[in-house]
Amino acid sequence: MAEETHASTPLAAGAPAPTFTLPGRSGNMVALTDFAGKGHVLVYFYPKDDTPGCTKEACSLRDGFAALRDAGVTVLGISPDDAASHNAFAGKYQLPFELLTDADHAVHEAYGVWGQTPWGVGTIRRSFLVGPDGAIVQVFDKVEVDRHADQVLAALRPTPVANAAAAVEEAVERAGAAVSTAVRQAGKAVKGAMKSPEVRDAVAAAKKAVADVKKQPAVKKAVADARKAVAGARKAVADVKKKPAVKKAVARAKKAVADVKKQPAVKKAVASAKKAVAKAKTEAAKRPKGALAKLLSLVAPKKKSAPKGKKAAPKKAAPARKPLRKPAPVKKVAKKPVRKAVKKTVPRKAAPKKTVRKKAARR
Secondary structure (H helix, E strand, O other): OOOOOOOOOOOOOOOEOOOOEEEEOOOOEEEHHHHOOOOEEEEEEOOOOOOHHHHHHHHHHHHOHHHHHHOOEEEEEEEOOOHHHHHHHHHHHOOOOEEEEOOOOHHHHHOOOEEEEOOEEEEOOEEEEEOOOOEEEEEEOOOOHHHHHHHHHHHHOOOHHHHHHHHHHHHHHHHHHHHHHHHHHHHHHHHHHHHOHHHHHHHHHHHHHHHHHHHOHHHHHHHHHHHHHHHHHHHHHHHHHHOHHHHHHHHHHHHHHHHHHHOHHHHHHHHHHHHHHHHHHHHHHHOOOHHHHHHHHHHOOOOOOOOOOOOOOOOOOOOOOOOOOOOOOOOOOOOOOOOOOOOOOOOOOOOOOOOOOOOOOOO
């Protein structure tokens, strides 16, 4: 029968690391709270002692142990193996860090690393970098067993983005402090100036002058008349708007405008105008601007102007064309029945007889 697994909530960076107290290979009880405020703690879970993947991971952490220690990182390995197995494993590969036993895998479940694996139910290889405040700084879901120490050290190195963000925050804080200081100093300066007798006297004199002007009868009357005139004008406008004739005229005007807008010719004209405006905008956008426009104006050939002193000959106006006359409308003639023409025999006149001259007999 397969061992039952308990569903556990996956842990993420920023979450508080579950606390634990487990027996170590040295025989001492080790608690996570022992390292609170003392630096980072790498809690790495591995399936079994002296197996290929676990050996590579442990040796990677062994080789990078000095660098991890200089970075303030304490290494704690956790698996279900007992202390004897841990001691044999650590002695064989000279592991300088503590290995803890979680026999009932309760801590595994708290960290969400106990469940189904390709080899059955057991430990899911995963590491957690816990900060000095007890919060998880980073979760290594994909552990590279050959270079796990490098993964941890890389997570501790500040990235350029983090450095830039820190610099910006520091600059903002400094700017805020400088602004606050400047505002306080300005406020103090204003208060100090207001306390001086000269400023007090000047302010009092100005206030008194304004009050005196307001008290003058002419000013009072002018203000009252102006207010009365404004009120009268408003009332007159309101009265005019209420008159039925004005209301009807306004309604008619609105209706007339609406009717004009509905006419096809007006609609077509508005559409043509919009189209022309859009075309003009497009052409304007395509025209070169700035330095390019200046360059083109220098390169483009300029029109020759008439020499000074001589006036340009006025252009002859083209002869006006005579408007073509419209042809006269053709009147339709009613067709009459064609009658056969009767040939009349016209007597031909007899040709005049030629007078024959008798030749005189030659004598």
